[in-house]
Amino acid sequence: MKTQIMSLFVLFILTILQIINIHGSHFQGGLITWKYKDDKVYITYKLSFTDRSCDSTAIFNKTLINVGGSFTCYQGCDGTLMSSLSYQCTDYSVDENWKYGQRTVNVTFPSTPDNFYAFGYSSCCWVNLVEGGNNWLLLATANLSIRQDNKRINSSPISSMQPVTTLKQNCSYALKIPVQDEDNDVVRCRWASSPFMDECGGVCSRLNHTILDQNNCILYINTTVTTGNYAFAIQIEDFLTHQDTLPLSSIPLQFIVHVNDNISMCDEKPSIETTGSLGSMIVIPANRMYQQTIVALSINSVISEINTVSPLGMFKSELYPYGLLTDRWYVNVTWTPTTKDIGIHIFCYTAIDVDSQESDQQCKTLKITEAQGCASNPCPNYALCTEQLNGYICTCDCGTGNNFKIGVEFDIDITKYLCDCITLNVVSIVDSVMILCKLFSFIKNSNIYLYVLIYMYACIFISQCD
Incomplete structure (x- = not known):
């Protein structure tokens, strides 16, 4: 009798743990960047979850949403920097089930002999993955010593990436990771690792048949794998010269690649009709509205969403048909940056159709200036x-x-x-x-x-x- 009761108790506990794991498995990756200004380090974290409240109303109202987890200092300082994190929602996808948000906080680090600091965001748990998962960790490093080339303190590179990228099984892809650096440093990408300092928690393994071009930050992916979710953990680093091997800083980018088995062909994915050159920089004076129309084309299907990864405060319209036919659909985006947004931002967008085929991600660099730059005829x-x-x-x-x-x-x-x-x-x-x-x-x-x-x-x- 006691044995039966004990067995039922163990079964009950396992069931409860499974329920907790299912409902707690919600993290889909994120990005940490930092910038030095006025004797403080301004840390920007961008995170994605499946189960956070995010919709057009939350974006418009800039509602603070609790996301949990904590920032911990691992080198150069001790203890918890921040706990019970929250963010403002910026983007979401119904089709791919992700919500994305960001927040910037300032931190004052204690003085150290080498001015080197390592800090990270961690908690549990990842969404269900084919490989790895459970606890997440995003680790960033900062060297706050004065640089020899420009006599200033460095700031990290920046990047932008849709938290979930959908790829078709048994196809080949080249996934470009957009990067920029305000100091015009050399930027490279590498796989996150854990031998010396854990940078990736439970997702340090790499997907088979995947090659990372470190100099150009391009992932070459062959999706001859089981369908499901795969986590990618990348470290983005800046260097003074192409010959340097010691980075000035290192920031984490982690995201999901979802492999599906839809019946369409590999080359039947939708596309974005580009306005202006890809990777181009758009200069926007602070307090002036920026507008863009994003048009998506699907010859073999119908566009169901145009997804964006936006700077804070950008608004996206509903999806509308473009013209009389059903092959083109569009959204309008508007943004009025303030002086708090001065600097560079990467704005990215993709289209997905009703057959779950996704376009290549396209990105533009938006440079927010206090003056009008070249528009004011300074030369x-x-x-x-x-x-x-x-x-x-x-x-x-x-x-x-x-x-x-x-x-x-x-x-x-x-x-x-x-x-x-x-x-x-x-x-x-x-x-x-x-x-x-x-x-x-x-x-x-x-x-x-x-x-x-x-x-x-x-x-x-x-x-x-x-």
């Missing part, structure tokens, strides 16, 4: 302005023709540029020397004093320089 005297990730560049364009033309450009300080064009006919050695005289006379008038030796040298060959 005088014929200079051309080109937007950059961390500012703009003024370059001289003196044109072409039969005359000898010189473009002069220099930077007295990082925000002021001058430019001029000198046009002369070159007919003799004396004329050539006169070119030097006029060129360095222009430099002299621009308060650059290193002209002196060359200017005097040029005057030796002629009687005088004006």
